Amino acid sequence: MYKLQAGVGLVMVVSLLIAGCGDEEHEPLRERSDQTSSNVLPADAPKNVEQASVAPLEVAISTSVSLRTDRRLMVEGETNLPDQAQVQIIVEREVSRVRWHARTNVNDGRFSAGPFGSGSGLPDGAYVVSVQLSAASVQPEAVQDRIGRRGEHLVGELVSQSRHGLGQLATYSRRFLVGDEPRRTRDQVEVH
Secondary structure (H helix, E strand, O other): OHHHHHHHHHHHHHHHHHHHHOOHHHOOHHHHHHHHHOOOOOOOOOOOHHHHOOOOEEOOEEEEEEEOOOOOEEEEEEEOOOOOOEEEEEEEEOOOOOEEEEEEEOEOOEEEEEEEOOOOOOOOEEEEEEEEEOOHHHOOHHHHHHHOOOOOOEEOOOEEEOOOOOOEEEEEEEEEEEOOOOOOOOOOOEEO
16 A cells, blocks of 8 residues: 555656646747846846845944933934834943843934933943844844845944844944043043
């Protein structure tokens, strides 16, 4: 019984292969080459035509921070990333490495998040605010269409390769100080 089923299966596969060939063998060779010549790309052409039609996006991000009366921090920013792009905003205290983070979306070239900090507010000191574009694989379809499935359309000084093999990411960082009196520092920081 098993040999009969295997034989019937083999006959069906061969029949499908023959049926798939159709009448193409009887067409003149010249007609077939004319039909397919418009679909043939030169050897040096990009393999993904869709990818070639998307212009590179040189990522630009800027932020402004404001300290609320309760000493918690608000972060606002502008970017040329596409609308609905998901970004993560991280505020980190340099001394203790304590972090607060929030996810938000870009709308009309702007984003905002906060308040950051504990209920008692941020202690005086140095902080770093970072804005990171989430991996392309978790972005909405429209964002992926613009930045690429692995972020391959992203370019510029804010763009780097992910350490986890997720493609290219864009990251922006800025240092600032919180406190009543400015501290001695040699770098360019904003004091709040």
